Amino acid sequence: MAGNQKSRAKMEQAKGKAKEAAGRAVGNDRMTAEGRAAQSKGDARQAKEKGKDVFRH
Template sequence: MGIGKKTRNIGHIVEGMAKETTGKALGNKSMQRRGRAEQAVGRMKQAVEKGRDTFRH
């Protein structure tokens, strides 16, 4: 996995965690859902990249 893509995927995960935590603190359910969704996107992309690396090497 390229360092740029790995960093971007981890960024999605961290940003999602921040949104979810902020949503919990403010009682904003919509923000919590968006945060969880963003985390899922980051984790999914990271898994896809790891799979690609497995088949390349």
């Protein structure tokens, strides 16, 4: 299950990065902000999973 959450975090980060880039390309501030939010969500999920790994070992 931890691997699933880690891959989900990476996927959220990648989607956020793509959405942010697309928003910048077309000049859409809302899309850019949504992309940043998705990246932050992925970063938080990844940090949580890393924290779990520290306590497992």
